[in-house]
Amino acid sequence: MDVRVEGLIKRYGQVTALDGVSQTFPAGALTAVVGPSGCGKTTLLRCLAGFATPDRGQVWMGDRNVTHLPPQSRGAAMVFQSYALWPHMTVFENLAFALRLRKVPRRDIERRVRETLELVELDRVPDIERRRPRQLSGGQQQRVALARAIVVRPQVLLLDEPLSNLDAKIRHRVRVEIRALQRRTGITAIYVTHDQEEAMSIADMVVVMEGGRTAQAGRPEEVYAHPKSPFVAEFLGSTNVLAAVVDLDGRILASPGGTLIVRAEDIQLMPSGDIPPPGSAWADGEVVDVLFLGAGYRAYVRIGDEVVMADHRTSLPRGPVRMAILREKLFTFDRATPQSNR
Amino acid sequence: MAGSATPNMRDRPRGLSTLVFRAALVAVLLGAIVGPLAGLVLWSVAERWHWPAMLPQQIGLKYWIRITQGDLLTALNRSVTIATVTTVAALVAAIPVSYGAARARLPLGPVLLMLFLLPQAFPQLPVFASATVLFYRWNLAGTFAGVVLIHMVGGLVYTVWTMTAVFRAIGEDVEEAAINLGASVTRTFFRISLPLAFPGVVASAILVFIYSLDEFTGTLLVGAPYVTTLPVYMYTASLGYELQIASVTALVLMVPGVLLLVLLERFLRAEYLAFFGRL
Numbered sequence: 112m113d114v115r116v117e118g119l120i121k122r123y124g125q126v127t128a129l130d131g132v133s134q135t136f137p138a139g140a141l142t143a144v145v146g147p148s149g150c151g152k153t154t155l156l157r158c159l160a161g162f163a164t165p166d167r168g169q170v171w172m173g174d175r176n177v178t179h180l181p182p183q184s185r186g187a188a189m190v191f192q193s194y195a196l197w198p199h200m201t202v203f204e205n206l207a208f209a210l211r212l213r214k215v216p217r218r219d220i221e222r223r224v225r226e227t228l229e230l231v232e233l234d235r236v237p238d239i240e241r242r243r244p245r246q247l248s249g250g251q252q253q254r255v256a257l258a259r260a261i262v263v264r265p266q267v268l269l270l271d272e273p274l275s276n277l278d279a280k281i282r283h284r285v286r287v288e289i290r291a292l293q294r295r296t297g298i299t300a301i302y303v304t305h306d307q308e309e310a311m312s313i314a315d316m317v318v319v320m321e322g323g324r325t326a327q328a329g330r331p332e333e334v335y336a337h338p339k340s341p342f343v344a345e346f347l348g349s350t351n352v353l354a355a356v357v358d359l360d361g362r363i364l365a366s367p368g369g370t371l372i373v374r375a376e377d378i379q380l381m382p383s384g385d386i387p388p389p390g391s392a393w394a395d396g397e398v399v400d401v402l403f404l405g406a407g408y409r410a411y412v413r414i415g416d417e418v419v420m421a422d423h424r425t426s427l428p429r430g431p432v433r434m435a436i437l438r439e440k441l442f443t444f445d446r447a448t449p450q451s452n453r
Numbered sequence: 454m455a456g457s458a459t460p461n462m463r464d465r466p467r468g469l470s471t472l473v474f475r476a477a478l479v480a481v482l483l484g485a486i487v488g489p490l491a492g493l494v495l496w497s498v499a500e501r502w503h504w505p506a507m508l509p510q511q512i513g514l515k516y517w518i519r520i521t522q523g524d525l526l527t528a529l530n531r532s533v534t535i536a537t538v539t540t541v542a543a544l545v546a547a548i549p550v551s552y553g554a555a556r557a558r559l560p561l562g563p564v565l566l567m568l569f570l571l572p573q574a575f576p577q578l579p580v581f582a583s584a585t586v587l588f589y590r591w592n593l594a595g596t597f598a599g600v601v602l603i604h605m606v607g608g609l610v611y612t613v614w615t616m617t618a619v620f621r622a623i624g625e626d627v628e629e630a631a632i633n634l635g636a637s638v639t640r641t642f643f644r645i646s647l648p649l650a651f652p653g654v655v656a657s658a659i660l661v662f663i664y665s666l667d668e669f670t671g672t673l674l675v676g677a678p679y680v681t682t683l684p685v686y687m688y689t690a691s692l693g694y695e696l697q698i699a700s701v702t703a704l705v706l707m708v709p710g711v712l713l714l715v716l717l718e719r720f721l722r723a724e725y726l727a728f729f730g731r732l
Contacts, residue, residue, distance in 0.1 A: 162629055182632050189633045195626035199648045208644075209634035263634060 112173040112266045112299055113138045114159065114187075119168035121154050128154035129165065130323035136316075141293045141300040143314035143331075145307055147346070151323040152303045156271050159301065160189050172267060188265035192272040194256035196244040202228075202255050203240035209263045227262040230292060231255075250281040257289065261296065268293070268300040274309065286313055307347050311335060319343050341370050344442045349375040349409075351419045357443065361387070363394035365415045370444040377440035378421035380410060380432050387435035398429045496700035516697040525702060528686040533709075535597070535682060536665035539604040543661045544654065546605070547612035552646070554613075555620030569613045580606070581671040588675050595679040603671035608661035615660065619653025620646065656720040659713045666709060 114136040121129040128151045136142045144152045157163040158170060161182030169178045177185050197205055206224045215223070228234045231254040244252055253273060260268060273289070274282045290313050293300045304310050310317050311331040318328040327334050327343045338344035345352050356369035363371065379388070380398075387393040396414035408426050412419045412434060421434055496502075497516060499509035520526065554562035584603055585594065593599035623646055631641040647654075669684040677685065683706050691699035
């Protein structure tokens with residue numbers, strides 16, 4: 112079931128949280144809505160869930176206009192950032208709550224709770240059904256929250272920063288599990304996060320938001336490779352933004368007239384004096400610091416007044432260096448019209 | 454090394470002046486707490502005690518025995534009944550108001566909260582005195598209902614403010630989670646919010662119960678002479694120079710208070726009280 116919003120506007124006092132958002136979230140896909148805090152992504156999700164009513168615009172779920180339907184009758188289950196588990200109920204009661212509301216027969220409730228706990232891989236935790244949320248680890252609580260949402264077999268699953276309260280290692284694992292679960296169930300999922308890496312790794316489609324509007328939407332690879340604006344280019348990946356232009360010889364020159372955006376992994380570092388590969392833009396600079404990242408090194412290169420991050424396989428001595436970037440990896444924007452020139 | 458600093462501090466010989474000061478402090482504290490209590494106990498068993506003797510001339514349980522037969526038990530019974538009814542009524546009245554104020558769904562919520570605080574902000578006596586005038590006009594003076602109402606004036610402050618803090622401490626997201634899964638607002642309140650607020654309900658119930666049990670001024674003004682609670686009984690007894698009866702009453706009155714305070718300590722969290730008077 113496609114989820115669609117049209118011309119969504121939502122203001123809170125003087126603040127415009129949504130400034131005309133139109134977007135389709137395709138059926139059966141996992142769409143990540145990503146952007147910095149205050150970009151409107153959470154408001155968008157709350158409009159979909161029915162906790163916020165847009166000032167203007169419409170929300171469609173399939174062929175139903177749900178704009179003015181209460182949250183109870185939208186058929187969209189939500190996973191909250193805080194998990195919002197009910198601490199006075201056991202895991203079983205948390206999951207059974209919605210089924211009891213739907214007058215599911217008792218025997219079926221027990222079966223469906225068990226099946227759902229299997230689906231989120233909690234069935235191996237001893238005595239899980241009779242535990243209370245505070246007796247579980249953060250990762251387990253997260254899975255219970257997910258299970259509580261999907262136990263009602265919703266047509267749409269809304270996830271609000273579901274992993275932000277987990278530590279990095281568990282976050283990566285649960286991320287993979289959420290994706291696998293979404294694939295298996297074929298549920299239409301909308302996943303809000305501020306973490307661009309998380310968004311790109313998990314989603315079939317990413318929607319980058321900025322200032323209450325959609326900045327760009329598309330497949331993760333596409334958006335990453337072809338950002339339409341400096342904002343999107345800067346937001347995705349480890350990105351350098353330089354006030355500079357490239358001259359006819361390929362040399363990068365500091366200039367207030369243009370914006371160059373380049374990702375750390377696309378920069379080649381070589382001894383100064385070496386000839387840059389054909390079709391590259393280049394500049395001479397100085398390595399001021401090198402960080403070990405595990406898989407490689409990140410060098411901080413001073414070029415004129417600016418410091419640029421550049422990834423390198425091996426460590427580098429401090430001192431003069433030349434950096435080169437293939438032209439197709441370099442995003443150039445005019446200062447006046449922030450549109451990609453490519 | 455940070456670890457060696459503490460033992461050194463402890464080993465340092467204490468000055469004599471510090472020791473004397475501490476002993477004096479303990480003595481004053483003991484005197485302040487135990488002194489009046491000891492006096493009460495002594496008076497309650499003094500069958501004969503004439504000035505200027507340091508201790509009673511004759512000690513016995515005459516007055517303790519007298520309370521088991523007399524009207525003191527009736528007064529105790531009435532006090533507990535009034536306190537119970539007041540507590541239930543104050544909770545029933547406060548919970549919807551507090552919930553509305555906590556969720557900012559109540560128009561003029563902050564104004565209402567301040568209104569409930571007002572009777573405590575002014576000296577009690579004029580508040581009660583003016584209430585008494587009204588109660589006479591409404592034929593509530595000297596009635597059980599009148600006393601319950603005057604107790605609620607003070608009691609509602611505790612329930613409304615405590616419950617508002619309690620409901621604020623419950624995240625809105627746990628309610629939204631229930632609504633999202635199809636529960637009505639009413640069902641969400643009774644299945645999610647209220648059970649989660651239970652410790653707060655108990656805490657504010659205890660506060661009101663103790664308040665009502667000990668309330669004197671309002672009860673005397675509104676209830677006298679027909680409704681005699683234990684504090685009023687104690688007052689009348691001491692007016693008649695029956696200090697023994699007054700002492701026994703005071704000791705009896707202390708028991709539920711102490712028991713409930715111990716209980717309260719388990720349920721009341723600092724954040725409930727920290728909210729008092731804040732909007």
